[in-house]
Amino acid sequence: QLGPIFEPLFSEGSYGYRPGRSAQQAILRVKSYAEQGYSYAVEIDLSKYFDTLNHEKLFT
Template sequence: RVCQQPLLKRLEPIFDPLFDDASFGYRRGRSTKDAMRKVWKEIDGGREWIVDGDLQDFFGSVDHEKLLTLVAQRVADSRVLRLIKAMLKAGSYGQGKLFPSECGTPQGGVASPLLSNILLTPFDQEMRRKGYQLTRFADDWVITCKSAAEARA
């Protein structure tokens, strides 16, 4: 945790401007209320059909290598990348044993929410590219549609 706060302060200004407007979770100045206002505005605008989802076990199944590759596209400092890798691989301690971590983000980790948004940005971009009206808060998402046919598509 001691290392994660400075890491967060260094990475947030680099990555937050790249996050999609559909992303509301764990971002300064964005809240669940803001996400709901966006969804209600879309409903009031005629997008009355809703598809919602949850990325099952998202935080527990984060692919470390994929995440590190995304971070490395914007961060060249190998020390920062090694620190993130060490944080991800640190594992957990319980029952007198160390349990290594092969995937997932540290539960309760200060930097974990930012890292999750980095990993989910390509998802947001792909939904936008396909023309979907996405609203995402962490690993929960909603797409508003104008018709049942659009919702089924």
């Protein structure tokens, strides 16, 4: 139910756990940027961040 609300807010460069996106697509995007001359890619794992949220407030 939350997907349609939040999906439009995600960055175009976000691939994790998004419908119609995959790790393979992320790798192809990074490869494309490298071919354009970019030299850095950033990977962020936010899974532990969600452990710090007050889940009671999220569900009220």
